[in-house]
Amino acid sequence: MKYAALLILLANLALGPTSLSGQINMKSNSVGFFTDAPEYDVDIRGHFFIRSNSGNFHIGIPNNGNQWKLTTSGVGKVLQFRFKPEGTNLNDIKMSMSGEGDVSIGGLHAQASARLKLFLNSSIGYPHLLLTEDDGDYSRLSFENTSFPDSRWTIAAYPTGSATTSRVNFWFQDTDGGQDVMTVRGNGNVGIMGISPTARLHLHQQGQVVGQGLRFDDGINQDWDITHGYALRLHYGGNLRGTFLATTGEYVQASDGRLKKNVKAMPDALSRVMELKPSTYQFQETKAKKKTLGFIAQEAAPLFPELVHYIEADALYGVNYAGFSVVAIKAIQELKLEMDAKDEIITELKEKMARLEKLLTEGNTAQNYLRLNGKAVPAEKATLDQNVPNPFALITTISYHIPEDAQRAVLQISNENGQVLQQLTINQRGPVRTTVDAAELPAGTYIYSLWVDGQVVGTKKMLLQK
Numbered sequence: 001m002k003y004a005a006l007l008i009l010l011a012n013l014a015l016g017p018t019s020l021s022g023q024i025n026m027k028s029n030s031v032g033f034f035t036d037a038p039e040y041d042v043d044i045r046g047h048f049f050i051r052s053n054s055g056n057f058h059i060g061i062p063n064n065g066n067q068w069k070l071t072t073s074g075v076g077k078v079l080q081f082r083f084k085p086e087g088t089n090l091n092d093i094k095m096s097m098s099g100e101g102d103v104s105i106g107g108l109h110a111q112a113s114a115r116l117k118l119f120l121n122s123s124i125g126y127p128h129l130l131l132t133e134d135d136g137d138y139s140r141l142s143f144e145n146t147s148f149p150d151s152r153w154t155i156a157a158y159p160t161g162s163a164t165t166s167r168v169n170f171w172f173q174d175t176d177g178g179q180d181v182m183t184v185r186g187n188g189n190v191g192i193m194g195i196s197p198t199a200r201l202h203l204h205q206q207g208q209v210v211g212q213g214l215r216f217d218d219g220i221n222q223d224w225d226i227t228h229g230y231a232l233r234l235h236y237g238g239n240l241r242g243t244f245l246a247t248t249g250e251y252v253q254a255s256d257g258r259l260k261k262n263v264k265a266m267p268d269a270l271s272r273v274m275e276l277k278p279s280t281y282q283f284q285e286t287k288a289k290k291k292t293l294g295f296i297a298q299e300a301a302p303l304f305p306e307l308v309h310y311i312e313a314d315a316l317y318g319v320n321y322a323g324f325s326v327v328a329i330k331a332i333q334e335l336k337l338e339m340d341a342k343d344e345i346i347t348e349l350k351e352k353m354a355r356l357e358k359l360l361t362e363g364n365t366a367q368n369y370l371r372l373n374g375k376a377v378p379a380e381k382a383t384l385d386q387n388v389p390n391p392f393a394l395i396t397t398i399s400y401h402i403p404e405d406a407q408r409a410v411l412q413i414s415n416e417n418g419q420v421l422q423q424l425t426i427n428q429r430g431p432v433r434t435t436v437d438a439a440e441l442p443a444g445t446y447i448y449s450l451w452v453d454g455q456v457v458g459t460k461k462m463l464l465q466k
Helices: 002-015 321-361 366-372
Strands: 024-026 031-033 042-044 057-060 067-073 078-084 092-097 103-105 116-118 139-145 148-158 167-174 177-185 190-192 201-203 214-216 224-229 231-236 239-244 251-253 279-281 292-294 308-311 316-319 395-402 409-415 420-425 430-437 444-452 455-464
Touching: 321 444, 321 455, 395 409, 395 444, 395 455
Parallel strands: 031 042, 103 116, 190 201
Antiparallel strands: 024 031, 057 067, 067 078, 078 092, 092 103, 139 148, 148 167, 167 177, 177 190, 214 224, 224 231, 231 239, 239 251, 279 292, 308 316, 395 430, 409 420, 409 444, 444 455
């Protein structure tokens, strides 16, 4: 009743006793304003207004106890909840709300920069915000936009007694349905497009289309994509560059003819291979003493520029060692041609020696044998020299000797496949020089042979470089 008496006194002072007639009803332990049936010590039917520019609303324990104060600032624009701890004169702001609806908890409203801002020196055990689910389900926090009312993001957390099963899911939903886009397990495993990751990063592609796997974008060049398609596939700019086979782990470089253009025969490789300098070395940054084998990129570049690459991002050179397998095959092919040509010469020489031995055994001379067979001159007296210069860029000279009594002499020039490109009938006898103009021939290795009266005098190779 002391509160009621105080309110009545205040009302009398403000309005006068006549104005309160019939508006205040006093009971034994309560008083009602504008009601004749008060339910509490003070029961007001109607609005209650406090002029905060001249007073505040206090609630708490008297005699300097714990007290809350409801007041305003900013000419009544900001509502403040202040707290005074027991035995102090402090009145710290615990929460404030602006006329625009912005709320700040734990700090001054002037520091708020969002609709809701929490000021707290938090810790793992005392967070800024704690969402607690009380029915064995996920604790959820959702995000929407009024411009797109059918779309929603939801963060759903499900703590369990195990780090393996505890998880946070990022769910997205629109008119096409909803799904978990990403999941983080308590053990640190992360799943993309799947809720059961079994590795630190588990990517559920949900298909084999390029772009559903990993993509690397540097903002300058085209994108690299790594996609699981049984084999591990590598694409650059959407074009296949290679795969790692699932069965053996081998790397298979894309080499389909439909992917290529400007295809040309590879020029001579053997002479360039002979100039390579295989080395043993150690990398400067490694502590291991074991050496490795390879080339110095700058030394290999002038010989095989197609297999040496400058990596601009690191300003360093690298070597395509796999590409040297093609070089090795080319060099082996050239060696085989040289060996075949030499084998032919050896075979012919053996046959000649056999014939000579037979003639000597029969008491005849080789000269008589040749004359009896209509061959005016022994091919052994003819000679064939190496072309000069060799290698050459356009023109080279071939020197040879034709015996005076030779009946027929021919100089043949062929490619590496044995195809005869030029056949010159030699009418001169004695020392002869022939100039070869290779302006219309592609770069490569060529073979020339001298035939005298149906016998090969010699075969040699010449290298055309352009």
